[in-house]
Amino acid sequence: xxxxxxxxxxxxxxxxxxxxxxxxxxxxxxxxxxxxxxxxxxxxxxxxxxxxxxxxxxxxxxxxxxxxxxxxxxxxxxxxxxxxxxxxxxxxxxxxxxxxxxxxxxxxxxxxxxxxxxxxxxxxxxxxxxxxxxxxxxxxxxxxxxxxxxxxxxxxxxxxxxxxxxxxxxxxxxxxxxxxxxxxxxxxxxxxxxxxxxxxxxxxxxxxxxxxxxxxxxxxxxxxxxxxxxxxxxxxxxxxxxxxxxxxxxxxxxxxxxxxxxxxxxxxxxxxxxxxxxxxxxxxxxxxxxxxxxxxxxxxxxxxxxxxxxxxxxxxxxxxxxxxxxxxxxxxxxxxxxxxxxxxxxxxxxxxxxxxxxxxxxxxxxxxxxxxxxxxxxxxxxxxxxxxxxxxxxxxxxxxxxxxxxxxxxxxxxxxxxxxxxxxxxxxxxxxxxxxxxxxxxxxxxxxxxxxxxxxxxxxxxxxxxxxxxxxxxxxxxxxxxxxxxxxxxxxxxxxxxxxxxxxxxxxxxxxxxxxxxxxxxxxxxxxxxxxxxxxxxxxxxxxxxxxxxxxxxxx
Ligand code: ADP
Numbered sequence: 012x013x014x015x016x017x018x019x020x021x022x023x024x025x026x027x028x029x030x031x032x033x034x035x036x037x038x039x040x041x042x043x044x045x046x047x048x049x050x051x052x053x054x055x056x057x058x059x060x061x062x063x064x065x066x067x068x069x070x071x072x073x074x075x076x077x078x079x080x081x082x083x084x085x086x087x088x089x090x091x092x093x094x095x096x097x098x099x100x101x102x103x104x105x106x107x108x109x110x111x112x113x114x115x116x117x118x119x120x121x122x123x124x125x126x127x128x129x130x131x132x133x134x135x136x137x138x139x140x141x142x143x144x145x146x147x148x149x150x151x152x153x154x155x156x157x158x159x160x161x162x163x164x165x166x167x168x169x170x171x172x173x174x175x176x177x178x179x180x181x182x183x184x185x186x187x188x189x190x191x192x193x194x195x196x197x198x199x200x201x202x203x204x205x206x207x208x209x210x211x212x213x214x215x216x217x218x219x220x221x222x223x224x225x226x227x228x229x230x231x232x233x234x235x236x237x238x239x240x241x242x243x244x245x246x247x248x249x250x251x252x253x254x255x256x257x258x259x260x261x262x263x264x265x266x267x268x269x270x271x272x273x274x275x276x277x278x279x280x281x282x283x284x285x286x287x288x289x290x291x292x293x294x295x296x297x298x299x300x301x302x303x304x305x306x307x308x309x310x311x312x313x314x315x316x317x318x319x320x321x322x323x324x325x326x327x328x329x330x331x332x333x334x335x336x337x338x339x340x341x342x343x344x345x346x347x348x349x350x351x352x353x354x355x356x357x358x359x360x361x362x363x364x365x366x367x368x369x370x371x372x373x374x375x376x377x378x379x380x381x382x383x384x385x386x387x388x389x390x391x392x393x394x395x396x397x398x399x400x401x402x403x404x405x406x407x408x409x410x411x412x413x414x415x416x417x418x419x420x421x422x423x424x425x426x427x428x429x430x431x432x433x434x435x436x437x438x439x440x441x442x443x444x445x446x447x448x449x450x451x452x453x454x455x456x457x458x459x460x461x462x463x464x465x466x467x468x469x470x471x472x473x474x475x476x477x478x479x480x481x482x483x484x485x486x487x488x489x490x491x492x493x494x495x496x497x498x499x500x501x502x503x504x505x506x507x508x509x510x511x512x513x514x515x516x517x518x519x520x521x522x523x524x525x526x527x528x529x530x531x532x533x534x535x536x537x538x539x540x541x542x543x544x545x546x547x548x549x550x551x552x553x554x555x556x557x558x559x560x561x562x563x564x565x566x567x
Contacts, residue, residue: 018112020191022320028315034312040304047300056293063239064267071243072280078223079274081209082110083192087173089118089204090196101126110219111190112137112211113144115262115363116196118204128211140180144191144209148401148530151205158205162195177277179247180212188247188254190275220245220255236291242285248277252332261285284444325382331504335519338506342385346378365493377423384454385518385567389453392503395527402445402531409449409481409552410439413474416450420457424470427461434473439481440554448528449483454535455521456485462515464489467545480534480553488545497538501526525550 031384045194045461049442050056075330086108091100105128105385115125125148127141158174166172174193179186196206202498208217224243244256248270253260265281266289363369411455414435424431460470464487472485492500496507504519506512522536527549529536 020326021323024319024326028319028322032315032318033151036315040308040311043304044301045319047297047304051294051297054293056288056296057289059521060292061267062288067241068243068267068269068280068282071224072273074227075223075271075280076273078219079190080173083171083173083274084107084193086111086114086208087194087196087206088221090194092196092198096125097121097315100125102129105129105165108208110211110214111208112214113141113191114208115145115148116204116206117148117155117239119152119155119202123151123403124149127447136180136182140189140212143180144178155205158193159195159203162193166195171273175276176275177275178209180506182213184509186250187216187246188213188245188275190278192274198426215375216255221257224255224257226520228259240285240287241282243280243282243501245271245275246279246281246498250278253281254278300505328504331519332504334506335504338516339385339389339518342518343382345516346382349378350375350382351461384458387451388455388520388524395524400527400531402448404443404445406441407444407449408439409442409444409483410435410437410474412444412446413453413472413483413485416453417457417472420454424457424461429461429464429468429470429562432469432470432471432473436475439474439476442481442522442554443551444532444552445528448531452528452550453485456550457522459548460485460487460489460546463487463512463546465511471547476554478553481551482549483550486545486547491542491544491546492540493537493542497540501536 038197064075086104089104089107091097091104097116101116101124104114105111105126111128111130113125113127115123117123127137127145131137132141133543144379161174165174172194176191176193178189178191180189181187189209191207191209193205193207194206198204224245228241242257242260244253244260244265246253251264262284266283268279268281271278271280343492353375356362357371358367362371391400414433421431442509457470457472464470467488469486469488471484473482473484473486475482490511492507500503500507501522503523504521506517506519524534525548529552532552534550534552536548538546538548
């Protein structure tokens, strides 16, 4: 019946824990792990960062174009309106704007005027570049009409009314990027002329792009996208070697690219992580999250284990308490009925023999003593539990205290048929102890020795000095206590689950009181026992503990 109750309680606890905590927690962990695994296998983090990079590149392209359009606007505002003054004005225009390497003006009436930066003409590469570009301008004659139409359309759409064209120019064994721009130059009373210029390829490589890319890195990319560990560069389409890059660019293969449109067609903007790759970042993220999840799972498992253990302990205590109530009621009832029975018999006056009468009086006294001892134990226990137990330490001859206590019990011991051996050292120094508490501890131990002995009825009490302390030993040849139970018997309410113990009356409080009393004296109580062979309980009281220290030790 009891076993079933216990099992049911435990099952209920396990079920509650499982349903309320373990299941949802496990589900959460599993769902997260699956999600993480999916993120891992889908390369979702990389995809997300790639999308961020693409967005950052789109923003960069927009900024670069805006800047270039602004430069075109400036040149266009200064562009000469009068064809007659063209050569000189184009030269001075080139002088004024360092990013212009060649400027040109074409109108069907006056034909083409093409000027290059004169100071650079000493450079053979530049001279070739100027010659090639001027040569290419021949087609302007054929393409004048469609180009004008296109530019008018762009104007109407509200887009930048300029047409850009990309090209490559040689510098030694490298090709540089060049962009040329065409726009309409209105001529009063005549058809519009086509004006334009070529961005200086060296200027673009050495100044424009490095400045743009650096300012974009610090301003837009880092603030808006959180991509502070990124590097950005531009390269020619079909040529992976970078043309210009931000100062932090650490080489390597770009992760995301964007072919530019607008002012610099066919140029590629490229971006990558510095010192790492998106793949490595993605893997790091997943690994970190798996680690966090693992840590959380461990914490959770630990928490569940502790909760389970605590609840289990509370349940065990509740069980012990209910056993205690029935044990104590039983212990109270037996002596009370004996006292009533013998008192009634005496009252009736039927007993003629004086001897019998004395025996009855003795029984009544003995049973009252048992009752007093039990009630004292309970009272002491409740004081300890409420933290109100106080000890009165007085200088005591401990040998005398032990001897007197045993003396009052001797008759009972011998009457139970026990062989009683008493070994009390003389010359023990006086000690600061609570006499009543020490006597009660001894009686509890003696009482247990009597209760838990069967055929071999032996009781030994030894008091001696050893290593700066006084030891009070109570030895029996009784049923003994198994090793697994030995540390539990000092807990409140605890009684060994042996049937031999269950048939013996008890409250489970005695030893917990003995321990409390020993500790209050700065000492300890220990047990040495073999099942079937007997037990030895030892109270160790330190000799040098003053009453003050002992009292401090008693506060737990
Ligand atoms: P109880 O009122 O049950 O005797 P105690 O706190 O004095 O309570 O003892 C706790 C338990 O320790 C006992 O129920 C018994 O199982 C065990 N025990 C105590 N003393 C002895 C002993 N001398 N021999 C065997 N078992 C003992």
